[in-house]
Amino acid sequence: MEMTLRWYGSKHDTVTLEQIRQIPGVTGVITMLYDKQPGDLWTQEEIHALKEEVEAAGLHIAGIESVNVSDAIKAGTADRDKDIATYIECLRNLGKEDIHLVCYNFMPVFDWTRTELARKRADGSTVLAYTQEAVDNLVPEKMFDSIASDMNGTMMPGWEPERMAKVKELFELYKNIDEETLFNNLVYFLKAIMPVCNEYDIKMAIHPDDPAWPVFGLPRIIRSEEKILRLMNAVDDVHNGVTFCAGSYGTSLKNDLPHMIRALKGRVHFAHVRNLKFNTPDDFEEACHLSSDGTFDMYEIVRALYETGFNGPIRPDHGRMIWGEVAMPGYGLYDRALGACYIEGLWEAIEKAETRGF
Ligand SMILES: [Mn+2]
Numbered sequence: 001m002e003m004t005l006r007w008y009g010s011k012h013d014t015v016t017l018e019q020i021r022q023i024p025g026v027t028g029v030i031t032m033l034y035d036k037q038p039g040d041l042w043t044q045e046e047i048h049a050l051k052e053e054v055e056a057a058g059l060h061i062a063g064i065e066s067v068n069v070s071d072a073i074k075a076g077t078a079d080r081d082k083d084i085a086t087y088i089e090c091l092r093n094l095g096k097e098d099i100h101l102v103c104y105n106f107m108p109v110f111d112w113t114r115t116e117l118a119r120k121r122a123d124g125s126t127v128l129a130y131t132q133e134a135v136d137n138l139v140p141e142k143m144f145d146s147i148a149s150d151m152n153g154t155m156m157p158g159w160e161p162e163r164m165a166k167v168k169e170l171f172e173l174y175k176n177i178d179e180e181t182l183f184n185n186l187v188y189f190l191k192a193i194m195p196v197c198n199e200y201d202i203k204m205a206i207h208p209d210d211p212a213w214p215v216f217g218l219p220r221i222i223r224s225e226e227k228i229l230r231l232m233n234a235v236d237d238v239h240n241g242v243t244f245c246a247g248s249y250g251t252s253l254k255n256d257l258p259h260m261i262r263a264l265k266g267r268v269h270f271a272h273v274r275n276l277k278f279n280t281p282d283d284f285e286e287a288c289h290l291s292s293d294g295t296f297d298m299y300e301i302v303r304a305l306y307e308t309g310f311n312g313p314i315r316p317d318h319g320r321m322i323w324g325e326v327a328m329p330g331y332g333l334y335d336r337a338l339g340a341c342y343i344e345g346l347w348e349a350i351e352k353a354e355t356r357g358f
Contacts, residue, residue, distance in 0.1 A: 177219060274318060
């Protein structure tokens with residue numbers, strides 16, 4: 001595995017490449033061209049410039065998160081073939097720049113949903129949190145407003161003002177799309193892009209839906225072992241793979257995370273490793289990464305990745321806001337750095353126990 005950190009680019013991120021490089025063991029960043037909208041072309045020159053900036057800081061681009069998929073592709077409208085052609089061109093340009101991992105998601109309208117971005121914990125830290133009750137009492141437009149007012153002056157991916165302005169239109173677009181149609185649209189997209197992925201050895205890694213159930217009546221298709229295996233089998237190519245996001249699959253306590261990792265052996269290309277603390281099955285918060293602070297056994301998650309021969313990038317996921325840091329909620333420097341070192345410690349212990357036979 002390679003330890004990485006997500007980086008939002010010098011224009012948007014409060015964390016610098018210089019700081020990331022000083023986190024023990026971190027050698028790569030997961031990034032993207034943050035001013036691009038879904039459906040835009042990423043030119044080779046733009047990708048090259050980003051790559052040079054990262055490499056000048058002594059790091060490298062370990063993968064892209066994300067090349068976002070347009071609503072035309074997800075909803076299967078008349079424009080989808082045009083957008084798929086552009087997507088293929090983006091992949092080709094990434095391949096030419098020697099980038100071989102692309103994370104993406106296939107969630108309609110909302111990329112991810114939390115109902116609080118700064119819930120205060122007993123130690124004074126703040127974390128992202130979710131309660132089903134809050135979602136049940138919100139109309140989608142208000143969801144955008146509450147997220148926007150809580151961003152610490154930053155822009156959160158998936159919650160861009162451009163998308164907020166279109167929320168009603170987007171709901172209209174997905175009105176008649178059920179899970180089966182959405183799944184078929186995803187398969188259509190993957191089959192169309194597999195040739196360029198094979199040509200440039202680009203591993204596509206789908207991010208699960210977050211939370212792992214339908215919200216606001218929108219279909220959600222990547223949320224359980226059964227559903228993700230169905231997708232792996234529908235397009236049975238190693239380049240059709242998975243971002244194993246523990247914190248997203250883990251929103252459903254029905255998902256057995258280590259079991260899922262083993263079932264997906266060979267198809268997990270990227271891992272988001274994070275803990276959640278459940279207060280009730282309908283109320284969870286993003287704890288620090290340690291097993292002792294949350295609900296998941298992080299040792300078992302990392303062990304499943306190790307034992308299945310996982311060799312892609314791992315990144316710590318949303319961290320707590322601690323030590324007075326002001327940053328994009330979930331994406332401060334300090335707690336993610338602690339998370340990275342903790343995961344590296346687990347990995348080293350598991351690897352040494354295995355290779356030294358104790
Ligand atoms: Mn994730």
